[in-house]
Amino acid sequence: MSDDVAPGRAFQAGGPLALGLRLMDHQLLGREQEMLGNVDDVAMEERDRRLVAVGLLRGPGAWSHRQPGALGRWGRAIWRRLHPQEDPHPAVLPLDHVTRIDSAVHVDPWAEGYLSATEGLELWLRQHVIRQIPGARGGEHPMGGEPPPVGGRDTDLGLSVDAHLLSSLLGAQVLAADGSDAGRVVEVRAVQATAMSSRVGPLVVTSLVHGRRRLGGELGYREDTNMGPRLLGAALRWWHRHAVETRWEDVSRVDWHTRRVHLRHTP
Amino acid sequence: MKRLFAVALGILTAIGGFVDIGDLVTNAAVGSRFGLSLVWVVVVGVLGICVFAEMSGRVAAVSGRATFDLIRERLGPQVGLAALVGSMAVTFLTLTAEIGGVALALELATSLNYLLWVPVVGVLVWVVLWRVRFSLLENGFGLAGLALIVFAVAVWKLGPDWGPLVSEALHPAVPSQEEGSTYWFYAVALFGAAMTPYEVFFFSSGGVEEKWGPDSLRTMRANVFIGFPLGGLLSVAIAAAAAIVLRPQGIEVTTLGQVALPVVTALGTLGLVLVLVGFFAATFGAACETGLSVGYSVAQYFGWQWGKFVEPLRAARFHTVVLLSCIAGVGILLTTVDPIMVTEYSVVFSALALPLTYFPILVVANDRTYLGRHVNGRLANVLGTAYLVVVVVASLAAVPLMVVTGAGQ
Amino acid sequence: MSRAGHRRPLAGRRSLGTTAAVVAALVTTGCTSDPTAVYRDSAVAVLEATLSEARTAELAGRLWVADRSPHAMAVVVVAESETGVGGETSWFEEQQPPNRASDPVRGRTVDALDGASSAVQAVRISLDRFDRPGTRAALDELRSACSDLESLAEELG
Numbered sequence: 001m002s003d004d005v006a007p008g009r010a011f012q013a014g015g016p017l018a019l020g021l022r023l024m025d026h027q028l029l030g031r032e033q034e035m036l037g038n039v040d041d042v043a044m045e046e047r048d049r050r051l052v053a054v055g056l057l058r059g060p061g062a063w064s065h066r067q068p069g070a071l072g073r074w075g076r077a078i079w080r081r082l083h084p085q086e087d088p089h090p091a092v093l094p095l096d097h098v099t100r101i102d103s104a105v106h107v108d109p110w111a112e113g114y115l116s117a118t119e120g121l122e123l124w125l126r127q128h129v130i131r132q133i134p135g136a137r138g139g140e141h142p143m144g145g146e147p148p149p150v151g152g153r154d155t156d157l158g159l160s161v162d163a164h165l166l167s168s169l170l171g172a173q174v175l176a177a178d179g180s181d182a183g184r185v186v187e188v189r190a191v192q193a194t195a196m197s198s199r200v201g202p203l204v205v206t207s208l209v210h211g212r213r214r215l216g217g218e219l220g221y222r223e224d225t226n227m228g229p230r231l232l233g234a235a236l237r238w239w240h241r242h243a244v245e246t247r248w249e250d251v252s253r254v255d256w257h258t259r260r261v262h263l264r265h266t267p
Numbered sequence: 268m269k270r271l272f273a274v275a276l277g278i279l280t281a282i283g284g285f286v287d288i289g290d291l292v293t294n295a296a297v298g299s300r301f302g303l304s305l306v307w308v309v310v311v312g313v314l315g316i317c318v319f320a321e322m323s324g325r326v327a328a329v330s331g332r333a334t335f336d337l338i339r340e341r342l343g344p345q346v347g348l349a350a351l352v353g354s355m356a357v358t359f360l361t362l363t364a365e366i367g368g369v370a371l372a373l374e375l376a377t378s379l380n381y382l383l384w385v386p387v388v389g390v391l392v393w394v395v396l397w398r399v400r401f402s403l404l405e406n407g408f409g410l411a412g413l414a415l416i417v418f419a420v421a422v423w424k425l426g427p428d429w430g431p432l433v434s435e436a437l438h439p440a441v442p443s444q445e446e447g448s449t450y451w452f453y454a455v456a457l458f459g460a461a462m463t464p465y466e467v468f469f470f471s472s473g474g475v476e477e478k479w480g481p482d483s484l485r486t487m488r489a490n491v492f493i494g495f496p497l498g499g500l501l502s503v504a505i506a507a508a509a510a511i512v513l514r515p516q517g518i519e520v521t522t523l524g525q526v527a528l529p530v531v532t533a534l535g536t537l538g539l540v541l542v543l544v545g546f547f548a549a550t551f552g553a554a555c556e557t558g559l560s561v562g563y564s565v566a567q568y569f570g571w572q573w574g575k576f577v578e579p580l581r582a583a584r585f586h587t588v589v590l591l592s593c594i595a596g597v598g599i600l601l602t603t604v605d606p607i608m609v610t611e612y613s614v615v616f617s618a619l620a621l622p623l624t625y626f627p628i629l630v631v632a633n634d635r636t637y638l639g640r641h642v643n644g645r646l647a648n649v650l651g652t653a654y655l656v657v658v659v660v661a662s663l664a665a666v667p668l669m670v671v672t673g674a675g676q
Numbered sequence: 677m678s679r680a681g682h683r684r685p686l687a688g689r690r691s692l693g694t695t696a697a698v699v700a701a702l703v704t705t706g707c708t709s710d711p712t713a714v715y716r717d718s719a720v721a722v723l724e725a726t727l728s729e730a731r732t733a734e735l736a737g738r739l740w741v742a743d744r745s746p747h748a749m750a751v752v753v754v755a756e757s758e759t760g761v762g763g764e765t766s767w768f769e770e771q772q773p774p775n776r777a778s779d780p781v782r783g784r785t786v787d788a789l790d791g792a793s794s795a796v797q798a799v800r801i802s803l804d805r806f807d808r809p810g811t812r813a814a815l816d817e818l819r820s821a822c823s824d825l826e827s828l829a830e831e832l833g
Contacts (some may be wrong), residue, residue, distance in 0.1 A: 022636075025340045025347070027570050033331070038339065038570030058570070066344050103330040103637045122571070125583035133590075135398060138578025145580050219341055219630050228633040229648035232655075378748035516731045517724065517826070521760070524753040525732055532735070535744040676721070 011101040014195035017203060019053060019188045020170055020218050027104040028058065030112040034143050037115060039105055041066065042166035043092045044205075051205040051248065053166065053190055054095060056105070058115065061090035066167050083120065091118050092163075098200040108199070116147045123147070164256050172259040174210040176266040177252075183210040185261060186217040186243055208251065208261065211243030274486055276406060278494045283412025284405075285498020286505075287553035288368030289361065289460040289614045291546065292607055294502045295526040296675075297453050298509030299519050300445065303436040306503055308454045312461025313499035315657065317491050318650045319625055322632040322643065323467050324487045327474035330637040334471045334628060335567035341627045350623040351568045355561055357620045358465045360613040362557035363596040366392065367606025368550035371523040376543050382601065389597035392554045396589055401555050401575050408552030414545035418504040421533035427511045452668040452675050455661050456611065459618030461499070462658070465560040467624065472563045476574050481641065508533075521607060562589040611674065619665045621658040629655060711774035716832050719785045722768045723829035726761050730792045730822050733757035737799050737815045741808055754803055758796045765789040781832065788824050795821040 011017050019042060028036040040062035043055040061083075064075030080088060097111035107115070117123075126145065130136050139145035166188065174182040190203035209222065221227050221236045222243070252264045297305050323334050335354075339347035369392075370384035395401055441450040479487065508529035509520060520526055523546065530538040559575050562585045566573035572582040579586040600606060629651045632643045643651065669675075733754045740750035768789060773782045795818040802810035 025344060027332070027336055027340075035566075035570055035572040038568075040344075063344065063569070067348065068345060071348075103332050122583050125587050126580055129587055130579045130583045133397070133579075136579045137399070138580035138582075141578065141581050143572070143581055144578065218343060220634055224635060227635070228643055229629065229652045231652050232629070233633075375749050375752055378751045512735075516735065517727050518731050518735070519725070519728045521728075522732075522753070522756050524736070524749065524756060527749070528732070528735055528739075528753070531739050531745045531749070535739075536746055539745055539749060 011200070013197040014192060016189050016191055016206065017101065018223055019166060019190055019203070019205075021187065021220055021223060022101060023053075023056075023105065024166060024170075026101075028056070028115065029104045029106050030115075030143075031106075031109065032143075034112065034116075036107065036112065037119070038063075040090075044164045044166055044169070045162060046164070046254075051254070052193060053203040053205070054163070055092035056095065056098070057090045057092055057165070059090050059118070060121070061088060065090075065165070095200050095202050099198065101200060112143075113148065116143060164254075168256055168259055169208075169254070169261070171214060172254070172261050174208070174246075174261045174263065176263050178266045180266065182244070182263060183212045183242070184214055185210050186214055186240070187222065189245075205248050207245050207247045209243055209245045210261075211240055213240060213242075216240070217243075274489055276410075277486060277490045278497075279413060280406055280409030281490045281494025282409075282497045282501070283415070283548065284409040284552055284556075285495055286412065286415055286501050286545075286549045287361075287463075288364050288550050288606075288610050289463065289617070290502050291368070291505060291526055291549065292520065292523070292610045293453075293456050293460040293614055294505040295509040295513075296520040296611075297457055298506030299513040299525075301442055301450065301453060302510040302514055303432055303503075303507060304439045304442060305450070305454055305457055306436040306506065307439050308457045309461060309499055309502050309506070311657070312458045313496055313502075314650075315458075315654045316462045316466060317495050318647065318654055319462070319467055319628055320470050320495065321488060321491045322647065322651065323471040323628050324474050324479070324491065325484060325641055326628065326631055326637065327471040328479035328483050328487060329481055329639065329641045330631075331475055331478075332631075332637070333475045333563065333567055334468050334624070335564045337631045338624070338627045339568050341630055342623075346623075347568060351564055353620045354464050354468075354624055355564050357463075357613065357616045358468070358557050358560050358564065359592055359596065360609060360616060361463065361465060362554060362561060362592055363599050364606060364610040364613045365550050365554035365557055366593075366596050367600050367609060368523065369547060369554060370600070371606060372543055372546035372550060375524055375527065375546075381606070382603065385600045386597055388551070388554070389593050392551070392558055393590060393593040395555055396558055396575070396593075397579060397586065399576060399578055401559070404555070405552070408548045408555075411544055411548035412552065414541045415501050415505075415549060417530055417534065417538055417541040417545065418501060418508050421530040421538060422504055422507045422511065424533040425508070425511050425529070432507065432510065446672070448668060449672045449675060451664065452615075452672045455618050455665050455668055456614045456675070458661050459614040459616070459621070459665070461502070462621060463614070463617045464620055464624045465557050467628070468560045468563050469556045472559075472567070472573070473575065476576055484641070523607065558589050558592055561592045562586070615665050615669055615674070618661045620662070622655070622662050625658055626655060712777050715771075715774050715778045716781055718771065719768070719781055720829050720833040722764050723785060723788065723825050723832070726764045726789055726792055727822060727825045727829065729757040729760035729764070730796055730818060730825065733761075733796045733799055734815055734818045734822065737803060737811055737818070740803065741812050741815065747803075747806065750803060754796070754800050758793075758800050761789070761793050761796050765793050784828060785832075788821075788828050791821040792818070792825055 011022065017023065023042060024039055026039050028039060030036055037058040039056050040059065041057040042053050043057060044051055044053050060075060060079040064072050064079060066072070067075055093107070093111055093115065097108050098105055099108050100106040169188060170185055172185045174185060176182045185208050187209040188205055189207045189209070190205045192200060193202040193204050216236050217240060219236060221233050222240065227233050246263060250264050252262045254261050326337070327333055338350050342350060366385060366388050369388040370381040373384045374381035395404060441447050474487065505526070509526070512529035512532050513520065513525065518525060527539060527542045530542045563573055565588050566585045571584045573585040574582060577585070631637060632651070633648070635642055736745070736750045736753035739745040740747060769786060773779055795814065798814040799811060799818055802814050
């Protein structure tokens, strides 16, 4: 890559995006750099034999889903217990509201309002703890105190029934056509469904990268083959030398329940 | 002219703010037992913190991302959580040690028992962070911390025989009456005291909040490459003063009062006043920094709003974490555990937690989509990789050495 | 205001360290090491730690007597040293000597420790009374108690 890559352009309109590296676990930011949470997961839907990333999940419900074992279960149980709704689902922010992806994921004003109105813990703490302490300032700030309620579209933003999670795909076992083990999914690459520069919109999965080893797969050495430091990069590329990229067309089906990806051919 | 003044202020603040209770106690303890034979560790540690502070400062300036943000992003939410728990524990332990240090300094000044001061200090630290006034006080504490230069003045005034001292520093060896394992234990402790993780969190988070840009890089580098080494010189002065006055008497440093004794010996009451001002500024400033850093690491991991300029009703979770940390720190100190012992453990555990903090910084500092042409050059990468090895070795050696030497006996 | 219990006695931390050092020594030399030697080593460690505390008190006391330090600082440092010395002394006295051959070691060590302990207390008493001549005299006593500690530690070590 040339030296004059402007910093912060991880994603050019129409260009490829590595979802694990560039989208997952990144900071969500508003217009004035307000922090609105992290991308705790990505909602995906299967449409016409294509896999499309449609929205971002944020919040303890989504985060606890990604923690293994007891920690994940307890986290989820606590969240469900403390959530005001009976049967809570993590809210999904459609990718239409994402304006830009660089080192962080930038969202539009509507998303700012929505995300700040659904920060349960933050709002509860403001009301019941912070406000009770004398001298608590910041209530007059547009992003402080009580945010204006978002017009009742909350129910529309739940996870739809046939939606899946990116976290189920990353790390899923890949099986070749003859049933042999082809490693685990290390990265998922996608492009915009419609090339736009004003917003990101849904992302269509173009390929999967899979290999025997997962450790260190998300550090960025695969995406940029010149990335330094030299020793570390060489070591990591050697470690992941068996990783293979398979186009989405060569995937016959994904068994989300058992987390297995079946290929049409044998690599 | 105004710009020059701002740069000078930044450098002076960096010098005065470099030393905290960990540096004070560890350097004095090392000087009283090993003389100057461990000065090379201070040099290695200061160079290391310069390398990593510059990298994380550069990442903050060019990409707008603070350090802990990057840890989750590159290591994932599970390993990131382990890193969070580890560094939060260490930073919280350091916060407790700093609050204890302020209380001990106040005890030396007033002879009122330090336990009476502990809750007062805890409240004061919290109020400063609550009213979001730390930005104003940061410069004040940094400059007041320059009072610790009195250690260098004391060393000069004591007029020691320079030959053996310099020779000991330049030809390091384990002193005859000490064990090799104790020597290396204190080497790890001194390294941890110089390269504490919270300094990098605080530095980069402050840079993001102050909206550093690529044009701030030169000032940032001046602060780091001039300020930090001079701060390191202060550490060496503390060790030298202890080596000159305390070591010949067989006095091992285990209290804050002993740290001050060499200065009082050389410069009398005036020296004591300056030393106590320096102790107070260094530890109170560091208490505020560590309190904020505990909040930074949690908030950045989860993506919550954070900031030393951000008021409580905009960042309730962040401020709640800071509040709980102050309360918990005070609570631990009120169990009458020795604050100096807490300090000694905090520096060793700092060494233990370093790799998970520094590895993502090194990786991201090479990412072109974040930094464009400001990625690491050859020198930064060579030093960064070398230090990664050193940091991993120190981390692996920390606990075994602690067990074998009984935490430095 | 009571200064007893001002800090957990240094012995609490030292005993962990000395015990750990003793255990480490046993492990490394095999359980064939001589318990007499181990006991003697722990006596030396206690003597050296007490020497450090006692000399600290002496230094702080002399600085006040020479009017080079304020009273408050001397009081705090001497009080901390007194607690430290007391802690080391009582820890050592509680240790069971492994055999009769160690009894002389115990006797001489306890004598030296008690001497240092009462000398530091005498300094503290005069210091609290702002009694400069009295403190000076107590400091001279403390100096000789320190040399006793030092020479015994060298002899046993």
